[in-house]
Amino acid sequence: METARIIEVFPSIQGEGIYVGRPHLFVRFWNCNMACHYCDTDYRGPYQEYRSDQLLAEVRDSIQAKGPFHAVSLTGGEPLLWSKFLTGWLPRLKELGQKSYLETNGTLVSPLRELLPWIDIIAMDLKPPSATADREVWSEHDAFLRAAHDAGRKIFVKIVVTSKTEDEEVQQACRLVAAVDAQVPVVLQPVTPWGAVREPPSEQQLSRWFQWAAGALADVRILPQVHRLLGVR
Numbered sequence: 001m002e003t004a005r006i007i008e009v010f011p012s013i014q015g016e017g018i019y020v021g022r023p024h025l026f027v028r029f030w031n032c033n034m035a036c037h038y039c040d041t042d043y044r045g046p047y048q049e050y051r052s053d054q055l056l057a058e059v060r061d062s063i064q065a066k067g068p069f070h071a072v073s074l075t076g077g078e079p080l081l082w083s084k085f086l087t088g089w090l091p092r093l094k095e096l097g098q099k100s101y102l103e104t105n106g107t108l109v110s111p112l113r114e115l116l117p118w119i120d121i122i123a124m125d126l127k128p129p130s131a132t133a134d135r136e137v138w139s140e141h142d143a144f145l146r147a148a149h150d151a152g153r154k155i156f157v158k159i160v161v162t163s164k165t166e167d168e169e170v171q172q173a174c175r176l177v178a179a180v181d182a183q184v185p186v187v188l189q190p191v192t193p194w195g196a197v198r199e200p201p202s203e204q205q206l207s208r209w210f211q212w213a214a215g216a217l218a219d220v221r222i223l224p225q226v227h228r229l230l231g232v233r
């Protein structure tokens with residue numbers, strides 16, 4: 001039987017993106033396939049191994065005690081690393097009448113395809129090379145966004161921007177989204193001065209990037225992470 005390593009299950013408000021402020025039940029999965037400079041999550045921290053029925057029972061109890069929620073948010077780390085577990089678990093979540101919301105770094109296309117039938121909303125991060133100091137993942141992002149869009153899922157893209165984000169990266173990100181569908185909402189999220197990266201972009205950088213993005217895309221927003229502002233998880 002498939003199991004998954006889960007760091008925590010907790011109710012809070014959605015702190016990022018276009019659904020900010022909605023009550024969500026978060027399921028935080030262990031581990032990630034990237035290593036972003038600004039990461040503020042201990043994704044290899046202590047975990048508990050869950051069977052499908054255990055996680056379903058805990059989610060059901062939380063919904064009864066603290067719900068209803070706008071959605072159950074699969075977060076991490078990178079939840080798609082646990083796609084084998086999720087292919088069994090997500091259909092059971094549907095039986096509880098809850099929407100599923102996937103928070104993802106938008107690089108694991110095959111696992112996404114397996115899970116698309118059971119995912120309602122996708123919050124896809126787009127990682128320019130300056131965020132990761134790793135190999136470029138533009139082609140993975142392109143395939144991921146197309147797969148989610150072609151399946152008709154609600155999707156928005158979030159780009160965490162710092163003082164080190166390069167102009168060309170923002171332009172390339174906007175071109176990538178516009179080539180799939182210019183109606184896909186894009187959020188520019190200034191890095192929260194919390195983890196290792198503490199320098200958000202300047203007002204001039206944000207203003208310049210917003211103008212470029214809004215020239216190519218229909219729905220562009222600059223939104224901070226609100227968890228830290230509100231002092232909640």
Ligand code: SF4
Nearest residue numbers: 032034036039077105
């Ligand atoms: S993809 Fe997300 S969880 Fe993974 S390292 Fe980057 S910020 Fe952290």
